[in-house]
Structures are given as structure tokens and as C-alpha cells.
Amino acid sequence: MTVYLLRRLLQSLLVLVAMSVIVFVGVYAVGDPVEILISPDADQFERERAIRALGLDLPLWQQYLVFVKNALQGDLGRSFVFSEPALQLILQKMPATMELAFGAMFISILIGLPLGLYAGLKPESPGAKVIMAGSILGFSLPTFWVGLMLIMVFAVQLGWLPSTGRGETLYGWSFLTANGLSHLLLPAINLALFKISLVIRLTRSGVRETMLMDYVKFARAKGLSPARVTYVHVFKNILIPVVTVVGLELGSTIAFSVVTESVFAWPGMGKLIIDSINVLDRPVIVAYLLIIVLMFIVINLVVDILYSVLDPRVRLEGQA
């Protein structure tokens, strides 16, 4: 186990170094670093000072080391637009994104689990067929268009829910106030759509497999009521894999929040990066990319470790 952990940790470090080189090459070598990293408004004197400060007169490999050294000290440059340290800017927006992502994952389980349970228990019923067809739609519909449709129906036509922003926040969280919660609902549903389909499918196949197990047959033979068999014996056993998989989807939920945040003007990291790309606020872009890459490497590492704990075959394969 320790050997596996060390190997996996080493791999993650290698990926991190590789990605930092890619980001570095992307920013410093593809474009002109002077134009990318120094505000276009700077005058000649400021320019030269900045070139020296950033070490742009050094050879490329030395520049990379300077870049890494600054990054390790948390210095990823200042935003041209907000004149704040880029890193700080992004960290400020992180709670909003996390709130949205966790809200979406909660909704996906809340809606997906009962629907999947129904589809698994009565696979031949018309209701189950509608649910399964719906889950195919959930996989094919582009997130951003569904978001627009949600705004059109629930915010514009019916006027039930607000369409943009976070609403009132308490300690920086929207879900603690009624107004904030009403703002959170639509974006969270939008982001959850894909995961709902996933949960429906996982639950359905889980239920169908579990129903054939001996302990379910035994519970029935004991004369337990069908409801008790379903909700205690079957439900408990499918819950663990479903929740695990949804948890593993956290990373992709955060990534796809870029789209949802733009549609609903949700002030999170995703909206910040799109705005920054559109106004070429490059220090923020670099900082975002590095943070998100780091986040993904950590998530992937945790996922792999979790898997190896849950499934010993993974661990053994890794050593072979």
C-alpha cells in the first residue's frame, strides 16, 4: 500500500511539473511574454522595469525557474483589470463555485436516486421508459442551452425564480438565506442535469443487479414487506456505489460550472476565467489554470487512493 501511495504521489508530481511546463510554454513561448504579462497601458520605463522584474531577459530555462519560484510563493501576478493579486482574486471566487458544485451534486442524488430506483424496480413500466429516455436527453442536451431554457421558463415566463446573481449571502454563502437559495436553485439544477442522468443509470443497474441477490430473496422468503425489502435491503446496498461515483464527479462538476456560471451570471471562478479570457487579463488566466490543474491532480490522486482502498485489484495491478 505504501509503495503504491508513493508511486502514485510521484506520478502526480510529474504531472504537475508537466502541466506547469505546458502553461509556461503556452504563456511565455507561444505569445510574446512582454505583451502577455505586462499591461498594454504601461509606458516604456515601466515596461523595462517589468521585463527585468519578471526576468524576461534571462534564457528560457531560467525564466521557467523564476516562474516556478514565484508560483510556489503564491505570486502569480496582478490582474490588469482589478489590480489585485490574481491568486487572491480567484480564491475569493472559489466559495461561490464550490457552493454551486455541491448544490448540483446534492440535487442530482435527490432527484436521480428515486427515479433510478423506480426505473430499476419496474423496468418494463411506461414510467421507467420515459425516465430512461429522459436520461438519454440529459446526456445529449448541451448544458448552456438547457440553462437558457430554464431562465426562459422559470424566470421570464413564470417569474418564479431569479435568473442571475447570487442574491443575499450570509458569511459569503447563498444557501443560508431564502433569497440566496432561490438564486442558487436554477443554476444548481442546470449543472446537476448531467449528473442526474448518471445517477439514474447507476441506480437502475444497481437495483436490477441487487434484486437478484440471495439476501434479497431470503428477505422476501422471510415474509418481509416489499417496501421494507426495497428501502432497507436493496436501497442500502446501492447507496454506497452511487454516492461514491457522484463524489468522484466533483472535479468535472467544478469544470462544467464554467458554462453554468456564465449563463446565470453566477460570480464564481468559472465566470471570472471566461471574463478574463475575453478581456485578455492574462495573469488571472495563468493563475486560474495553475490552480485548477493543481485541484485536478489532487482530486485524481484522492480518487485513485480511494479506489485502491475500495478495490484491492487496482493496487495489485499498479505493483505488477
Next chain:
Amino acid sequence: MSDVTLDKAPVAPREETPFRRFVSEFMSSKIAVGGLLVFLVIVVVALLAPWIAPQNPYDLGQIDIMDGRLEPGEVGASGITHWLGTDDQGRDMLSGIMYGLRISLTVGAGSALIACLVGASLGLLAAYAGGRTDTVIMRLVDLQLSFPTILAALMILAFLGKGIMNVVIALVIVEWAYYARTVRGSALVERRREYIEAAQCLALPTRRILFRHLLPNCLPPLIVVGTIQVARAIALEATLSFLGLGVPITEPSLGLLIANGYEYMLSGKYWISFYPGVALLVTIVSINLMGDHLRDVLNPRLKK
């Protein structure tokens, strides 16, 4: 696929039978045939757009700014009935969608094709060469697949900037790994078969063995992945264009049309975003329906 001919004489018309069987099996599903028909209609509409669209939405002489934001069914100043309404510039939405489909389909299919060429070649090479080549290529695939597509595409476009070519490059970089993994999987099985050994004994050049012997036998799963990846590429392009990172304003795809209508949606002028979205949806769903059925038809495990 390959053991089809084992019990027959080598002169049997091999290319005929599997293909015909494939066609008849594909036709057995009404949903898949429906998807195919809808998709063909969409392709024809896109191809014929300059001749069948009510107006050329990018010819300034044909549009009138006074026709801006007409509701569906209203008649504009030039006497054209705008069945799907007009956008803020007075462009007919139906025509805009027809022209937008051309760009969406070209970018989607083009990038899927290039990604397929790159991915399939690397996958074949990984399976055939094995050893260190295999490890390096598959590590790259793992790395690519560990990041969500949208994030990788975002990263690439943040460096390259907007533009159709850049979107295609981003989509290819994002998607090649799916093809590589698929082809490697089936090529690993195929390369141990006798016909590859025979080809090696004949001292044929590696390139010939790879592309003439190995590749044709790895095609079925590749076709399935390819179909579904075209739909994904179209959806991803639309998403990127909606975010303002994709195609430029001069060449609006469906995603950009939807983005243009975004601000009018809040004031109840739904049609500017709604109808391009429907077109996008129908395109993606029709391709997915075909892909879903192809997977069943071409899956050797389901064959008797």
C-alpha cells in the same frame, strides 16, 4: 469480424457480405433509421443553404435593421415571411440557422475526422510497437482523459485565441485520446492473430501492416466512437462559441447564434436563442441515436 471468412474459400467476395449484413442490421432499428434520416435532412439543408434559405443573412444588401427582433411569422419590410422571427440585426433566423448549421457541422465533423486520424494512428502504433512507445502514448491518453474536455479546450483556446482553426485544434487535442484508447484496445487483440503474423513473415513494411491489415479489423469500435464524438464535438463547439471563445462573429455557428439571443431572452424575445438551440439539439440527438444503435450492431459480444 476477421473469423467470418475462416470457413470459406479465400476467393469469396469478403467485402460484400459483412457490409450488407451491417446495413440490414442497422436498418432493423426504426429509431436509428429515423436518426439517420433526420441527420441526412440536416446535412442536405446545410449543404443547400445558399439556394434554399429565404435570404443570405450575411449579405448586408438583403437585411434591413428595421426588421430587427420580429416575432416568428411576421412579414418583414422586404416582403419575406420570417417563420422563425429575426434577430437584433434584422436577419431571418431560419436562414441564420441554415448557414449556422454549415459551420457547426463542418467544425464538428472536421475536428472529429482529424482527431480520428491522429488518435487511431497513435493507438495502432501503441498496440503494435508495445513497450516504451505504448507506455508513453498511453500515459498521454491518461493525462488527457483525466481532465474534463471543457477545461482542456478552455485552456487551449486561452492560449491560442478565437478562430475556427483554433477551435478545430482545441477539439482535436481534446478528442484524439478517445480514439487512441479505442483503437489500441481492439488492436491489442487483433495483432496476436495469425494474419498479422503472416503479414510479418512476408516482410511487409510496418506501415502497410498497420494500415492495411490491422486498422480495417479495428474499425467497428472506431466507427461507434467516431459517431458519438462527432455529436460531442458539435456540442462542445457550440458551448465554446456561446462562451465567446469559439468561432468569430463573422462566421456564426449555432452556438454563437444562441449567445446573440441571450440578452433578449430576459425581455421575453425567446426565439433568437430558442430555435438555433432546437436545431443544435435535433442534430446532436439524431447523431446519438445512430451511435447508440451502431454500438449494438457492431458489438461482437452481442453477436451469435
